[in-house]
Amino acid sequence: xxxxxxxxxxxxxxxxxxxxxxxxxxxxxxxxxxxxxxxxxxxxxxxxxxxxxxxxxxxxxxxxxxxxxxxxxxxxxxxxxxxxxxxxxxxxxxxxxxxxxxxxxxxxxxxxxxxxxxxxxxxxxxxxxxxxxxxxxxxxxxxxxxxxxxxxxxxxxxxxxxxxxxxxxxxxxxxxxxxxxxxxxxxxxxxxxxxxxxxxxxxxxxxxxxxxxxxxxxxxxxxxxxxxxxxxxxxxxxxxxxxxxxxxxxxxxxxxxxxxxxxxxxxxxxxxxxxxxxxxxxxxxxxxxxxxxxxxx
Amino acid sequence: xxxxxxxxxxxxxxxxxxxxxxxxxxxxxxxxxxxxxxxxxxxxxxxxxxxxxxxxxxxxxxxxxxxxxxxxxxxxxxxxxxxxxxxxxxxxxxxxxxxxxxxxxxxxxxxxxxxxxxxxxxxxxxxxxxxxxxxxxxxxxxxxxxxxxxxxxxxxxxxxxxxxxxxxxxxxxxxxxxxxxxxxxxxxxxxxxxxxxxxxxxxxxxxxxxxxxxxxxxxxxxxxxxxxxxxxxxxxxxxxxxxxxxxxxxxxxxxxxxxxxxxxxxxxxxxxxxxxxxxxxxxxxxxxxxxxxxxxxxxxxxxxxxxxxxxxxxxxxxxxxxxxxxxxxxxxxxxxxxxxxxxxxxxxxxxxxxxxxxxxxxxxxxxxxxxxxxxxxxxxxxxxxxxxxxxxxxxxxxxxxxxxxxxxxxxxxxxxxxxxxxxxxxxxxxxx
Numbered sequence: 114x115x116x117x118x119x120x121x122x123x124x125x126x127x128x129x130x131x132x133x134x135x136x137x138x139x140x141x142x143x144x145x146x147x148x149x150x151x152x153x154x155x156x157x158x159x160x161x162x163x164x165x166x167x168x169x170x171x172x173x174x175x176x177x178x179x180x181x182x183x184x185x186x187x188x189x190x191x192x193x194x195x196x197x198x199x200x201x202x203x204x205x206x207x208x209x210x211x212x213x214x215x216x217x218x219x220x221x222x223x224x225x226x227x228x229x230x231x232x233x234x235x236x237x238x239x240x241x242x243x244x245x246x247x248x249x250x251x252x253x254x255x256x257x258x259x260x261x262x263x264x265x266x267x268x269x270x271x272x273x274x275x276x277x278x279x280x281x282x283x284x285x286x287x288x289x290x291x292x293x294x295x296x297x298x299x300x301x302x303x304x305x306x307x308x309x310x311x312x313x314x315x316x317x318x319x320x321x322x323x324x325x326x327x328x329x330x331x332x333x334x335x336x337x338x339x340x341x342x343x344x345x346x347x348x349x350x351x352x353x354x355x356x357x358x359x360x361x362x363x364x365x366x367x368x369x370x371x372x373x374x375x376x377x378x379x380x381x382x383x384x385x386x387x388x389x390x391x392x393x394x395x396x397x398x399x400x401x402x403x404x405x406x407x408x409x410x
Numbered sequence: 411x412x413x414x415x416x417x418x419x420x421x422x423x424x425x426x427x428x429x430x431x432x433x434x435x436x437x438x439x440x441x442x443x444x445x446x447x448x449x450x451x452x453x454x455x456x457x458x459x460x461x462x463x464x465x466x467x468x469x470x471x472x473x474x475x476x477x478x479x480x481x482x483x484x485x486x487x488x489x490x491x492x493x494x495x496x497x498x499x500x501x502x503x504x505x506x507x508x509x510x511x512x513x514x515x516x517x518x519x520x521x522x523x524x525x526x527x528x529x530x531x532x533x534x535x536x537x538x539x540x541x542x543x544x545x546x547x548x549x550x551x552x553x554x555x556x557x558x559x560x561x562x563x564x565x566x567x568x569x570x571x572x573x574x575x576x577x578x579x580x581x582x583x584x585x586x587x588x589x590x591x592x593x594x595x596x597x598x599x600x601x602x603x604x605x606x607x608x609x610x611x612x613x614x615x616x617x618x619x620x621x622x623x624x625x626x627x628x629x630x631x632x633x634x635x636x637x638x639x640x641x642x643x644x645x646x647x648x649x650x651x652x653x654x655x656x657x658x659x660x661x662x663x664x665x666x667x668x669x670x671x672x673x674x675x676x677x678x679x680x681x682x683x684x685x686x687x688x689x690x691x692x693x694x695x696x697x698x699x700x701x702x703x704x705x706x707x708x709x710x711x712x713x714x715x716x717x718x719x720x721x722x723x724x725x726x727x728x729x730x731x732x733x734x735x736x737x738x739x740x741x742x743x744x745x746x747x748x749x750x751x752x753x754x755x756x757x758x759x760x761x762x763x764x765x766x767x768x769x770x771x772x773x774x775x776x777x778x779x780x781x782x783x784x785x786x787x788x789x790x791x792x793x794x795x796x797x798x799x800x801x802x803x804x805x806x807x808x809x810x811x812x813x814x815x816x817x818x819x820x821x822x823x824x825x826x827x828x829x830x831x832x833x834x835x836x837x838x839x840x841x842x
Contacts, residue, residue, distance in 0.1 A: 165491065166513045166797050167837075251667025252679050269667025272613070274815040277670070358480065360615035361669040362815025363808075377484040378616070378804050380509075 152393075159386035166380055177387035181375070186388070188363055189371040192278070196367060197346040199282045200289065201339060207286065208293035209335075213323070215294075216301040227298070234291035242355030245284045246271070271357050274364040281356055281365050288352070289345075293338055300334030301327075333406065340403040344396055368392050439470035439738040444498045447485055450476045452696045453554045456758035457746065464745050470738060479617060483800065490515040495730040498739045502550055504540050504724045504792045505799040508840050511544045512797035516728040519548045522740050528747075532764045540792040541726035541763075545840065550726025551747050552763035554693070557786040558625055558720050560586065560593070561680065561688045561698070564711035566604060575603055587716040590629045593687075594655050598663045600686050608663030610676040610685035613814055616807035618672040621721060623810055625689050626652040628791060629717030634802060634831060635794055640841050642831035644809070644824045653820035657813050669814055681706060689715060692786070695779050696759035712779040714786045722790035724763065796841055798834045805830050 159177055162170030211230065215223060233241070248254050249270035257267040270280040304327070312326045328335075350369035353359060359366035359374065366374075368388060376385030444464075448454040454476050461472040477485065483506065489496040490513070502510055510516045523530060530538060530548065537552040566572055573584040579599055587593035601608025612618040627633065632648030635641060643649070660668055665679045677694045679685045681704040692712055701707045714720060727746065729739040745751060749764070756762040756773055767773055774781055793799050809827045812818040835841055 164798075165487065166509050168513075250675070250678075251671070252665055252675070252682060252684060257666075267666040269670055272667035272670025274669070357670065358615050360811060360815065361613070362615070362811035364815055374804070377487065379801050380487065 155386045156390060158382055159390050161383050163383040163386075164379075164381050170383075173383055177383045178391070181371075181384050181388050181391075185363065185366070185371060186368075186391075189366050189368050192363070192365060193347060193349070193367045193369075195278065196282065196285075196349055196365075197343060199278075200285045200346045200349075201343050203282065203286050204290045204293050204342060205335075205339060208290045209297055211290075211294050212297040212301055213327075215298055230294055231291050233288050234295070236288070238288065238351040239355055241284065241288045242352055245280075245287075246356060249280060272361055274361050277357055277361055277364045281352060284356065285346075285349070285352055289342065293342055296338045296341070297331070297334065300331050300338070303334075304330050333409065336406045337403065340399060340406060344399050344403070347396060347399070348392070438735065439468040439741055442470040442498075442735050442738045444470055444472045444738065444742050445475065445496060446472070446499045446501065447475050447477065447482060447497050448501055449479045449482060452693060452759040453755060453761060456755040456760045459758060460751060460754055463751070464742065468738075468741060468745070470742075472742070490730055490732065493732060494734055495732045497730065498733050498735065499742050500728040500730055501553055501725045502541065502728050504722075504726075505803060507541060507544060507550070507726070508795045508797045508799050508838075510728070511549060512839060515731055516549045517731050517733075517736065519550070519729065519740075519743075523548055526744060528744065532749075532766060534763060534765055534787055536722065536787045536790065537724050537763045540722060540795075541724040544795060550728045551743055553725045553727045553747075554761040555763050555783070555787070556723040556725075556761060557692050557783055557790060558621070558690060558722070559692060559715050559782065559786050560713045561690050561692075561694065562586075562711050562713065563683075563686045563706065563709055565709040566600070566686055567711075572600075572603070576600075579603075586713045590626060590652070590655055590717045593716045594659055597659060597687050601663045604686060606683075607665040607679065607685040608687060609659055610671075610679035610688040610690070611660055611664040611668040612671045612673050612676045612690070613660055613664075613669045613810070614672045614675075615811055616804050619810045619814070620803045620806045621673075621723065622689060623653065623656050623806070624721040624793070625715050626656045628719040628721055629715050630655075631718045634806070635835065637794060640835045640838075642828045642835075644831055645821075645828050649824050650821045653810070653813055653824060656810075657820060660814060680710070692779065692783065693761045695777065710779070712782050714782065714789055718789070720786060720790040722787065722792045724792070796835060797838045801834055802831070805834065 160173055160175075162173045162176070164170070214220070215226060215230075220226075249256050251257060251267055251269045251272065254270075256270065261267060268276060271277050308326050308330065309322055312322050317325070348369050349367045350373060353365055353367055353370045354373070357365040359370045369392065372385050372388040372392065375381050375388060379385075448457070454474065458474055458476075461474065464470065464472055482503070486497065486500065486506075490510070500510075500516065502516065522528075528551075530542065530551070533542065533552045534555070537555055541552045542548055542550050567584065567586075576584050576596075576599075580595075587596050597608040599608075600606075612622055627649055630648040630652040632646050632652055633643055636643050665671070665675075665685055667675075671679075673690055673694065676688050676690050677697055680688060680694070680698055683705045695710065695712070698704050698710050699707050727743045729736050729743065733739045746755075747764075749766075752762055752764050753767060753770070753773075756767045757776060759777075762768070762773075768780060768783055793802060796802070805827060808830075809823045812823045813820050
């Protein structure tokens with residue numbers, strides 16, 4: 114009776130619109146609580162003086178942003194950029210090569226290869242880091258033992274500022290290439306086979322097919338894959354934390370690890386929030402590029 | 411028969427009366443869970459093997475979460491800032507003390523100590539000052555000490571051939587180094603002479619390098635601050651010399667990868683028989699003396715750090731202010747620091763804080779290196795107790811990182827850090 118009375122006089126179209134809002138409301142409310150509220154609060158914190166030990170202080174204005182940008186930010190940004198570029202480039206080359214191999218017609222044992230190649234991505238970063246810490250251990254690790262057989266002196270893989278970032282990249286490539294491989298392989302599988310067959314009949318070589326048929330058809334998938342991986346690499350934290358703690362010195366300190374260090378070691382929540390927010394802006398811009406690319410694809 | 415029955419009843423009543431307060435105390439824990447976050451060190455293993463006794467006596471379940479040191483602080487802080495702590499008993503590292511006190515995360519224990527007549531005079535005064543009292547009030551009971559000193563290969567340095575070569579090189583009879591400079595010379599020479607790593611070092615950021623390098627700083631007579639005016643003193647010649655010696659040893663005499671190594675790596679290098687010296691923790695001895703995975707059993711010696719002072723660290727038991735059941739937490743503290751339990755922990759490889767244990771013949775027979783602890787504690791000091799000492803560690807780690815990894819001159823790096831050290835003490839309520 115009440116519902117009838119309440120909806121009396123509402124046109125069917127307006128009724129339908131109201132129903133849409135009602136159905137969507139629970140999702141919007143949950144998202145607002147778990148995503149928007151913490152985000153807004155962290156933006157608020159980034160403008161406050163807030164060291165956990167002393168409690169909430171005064172309004173800091175842009176003070177936290179100025180402090181972090183004038184301190185280590187240039188160094189950590191450069192490290193993050195190098196790490197992202199190296200990881201994404203190497204992982205893409207390896208993953209695309211493997212995807213092309215797996216996509217060969219009549220490849221025996223394809224499922225087995227795929228299963229084996231998927232193992233790294235199924236492992237947690239912590240387990241991967243522990244495994245490689247042992248393998249690269251300067252005095253007890255198998256890597257130094259192996260290079261010792263070739264007469265090369267033992268190296269401090271995570272302790273040498275010239276080697277640490279490269280070693281982290283190696284571990285990341287081992288761990289993350291599988292994900293890229295999976296996405297690129299799915300792209301190849303979804304690609305129409307007719308253009309390739311037509312090119313083959315026309316006498317195109319394998320390289321020509323790759324450059325002039327496969328590559329243009331795969332371009333949207335490649336763009337999306339690269340962007341997804343790039344966004345993840347920009348936020349690199351777990352492997353860094355487990356392998357090097359950002360060291361030696363600051364040779365492997367990424368933006369995310371810097372934010373962690375400010376928040377959990379310096380207990381300076383204001384500055385940590387400011388760094389996180391800057392990173393969020395960068396990632397948001399990249400996400401917009403990703404969405405646009407996906408739309409175009 | 412009746413007399414026997416009556417006697418039995420009287421004895422039972424007497425026993426119940428005698429046990430009355432104990433029963434009441436143990437009741438507060440019945441059905442409770444006691445969660446403790448601890449570091450993966452021998453003392454934690456020792457306590458794990460004894461916790462069943464507490465569970466049986468008090469009807470509570472003790473859950474020990476043993477993690478790597480680097481995870482502890484970041485796990486504790488969110489728990490301590492929450493309305494109710496996930497941890498019922500805290501083990502507080504000596505350089506978290508000021509921070510925990512200022513933030514109001516730990517309870518003042520003086521009233522409970524007086525009520526239950528706990529004798530805090532049995533602890534080493536240096537440890538009570540470091541991990542017991544803050545501004546005259548008791549917040550912790552010292553749990554274990556991590557005195558540091560020279561760990562060295564006794565079998566090598568006591569070898570007559572080594573001593574003869576030493577005499578030929580240095581024109582004096584063999585002696586353990588008495589200054590940092592002498593230590594550095596001997597380490598470099600001994601490494602070359604034995605074709606081994608002269609020293610095992612742990613220069614990983616942040617705690618490993620700071621704990622180790624602070625020994626060098628204190629040995630030279632340097633410090634982070636003038637502890638009366640709280641003016642930073644890291645631009646002193648002593649600090650510059652300490653950092654210079656440390657960087658030189660790391661470059662010329664340490665095991666490969668020492669810049670990324672922690673104390674586990676130091677222990678492993680020593681256990682493999684690959685290094686002669688280390689400035690590290692006495693608590694590594696149980697693992698160095700473990701025949702299952704050490705090749706240097708019975709070959710290691712311990713001596714105080716040469717020079718003026720060494721770095722002293724310790725842990726203390728505390729009750730969080732947001733503990734679920736603070737009465738039960740206090741009962742656990744009393745139990746774990748009771749003489750019987752403290753002694754059992756010590757025999758199992760712990761690092762006792764109660765002085766009387768170091769006079770016990772059985773304990774010293776099992777762990778002979780422990781006889782040096784008294785001397786080590788006499789000439790040692792901790793990091794300053796200040797609200798931001800955790801950040802002091804990070805700041806010093808940054809200085810060491812720029813010297814060791816980026817090749818910045820020690821004097822320049824230290825001079826540039828003065829401002830950062832100064833900011834850490836600004837407005838600190840503990841230093842007024």
